[in-house]
Amino acid sequence: MSKATYPLKLPASIKAAAARLAKEDGVSLNQWIASAVAQKVGAVETAAEFFRRRAGDARPEDLRAVLASVSDRPPDPGDELPPGL
Numbered sequence: 001m002s003k004a005t006y007p008l009k010l011p012a013s014i015k016a017a018a019a020r021l022a023k024e025d026g027v028s029l030n031q032w033i034a035s036a037v038a039q040k041v042g043a044v045e046t047a048a049e050f051f052r053r054r055a056g057d058a059r060p061e062d063l064r065a066v067l068a069s070v071s072d073r074p075p076d077p078g079d080e081l082p083p084g085l
Contacts, residue, residue, distance in 0.1 A: 008033070 010018070015029075022032035075081075 018032060018036075019029050022029045025032060027035075
């Protein structure tokens with residue numbers, strides 16, 4: 001595995017919390033941060049793939065057809081848009 005360096009600037013409170021958690025896990029701060037970033041990358045990529053599969057072959061025209069079939073009536077009580085929107 002190749003490695004790259006990146007100068008990371010964290011707020012002091014975040015760094016202190018990360019250092020505390022790394023110590024609790026028995027790993028270095030660098031290792032803990034690398035693991036946290038890897039977890040976030042995995043979560044984002046997994047979500048993106050899920051939504052790509054979920055969308056399938058859907059097209060904007062498909063949504064327009066569904067929206068066109070909705071009746072034109074006032075919203076039910078409690079479903080109104082907030083004032084100013």
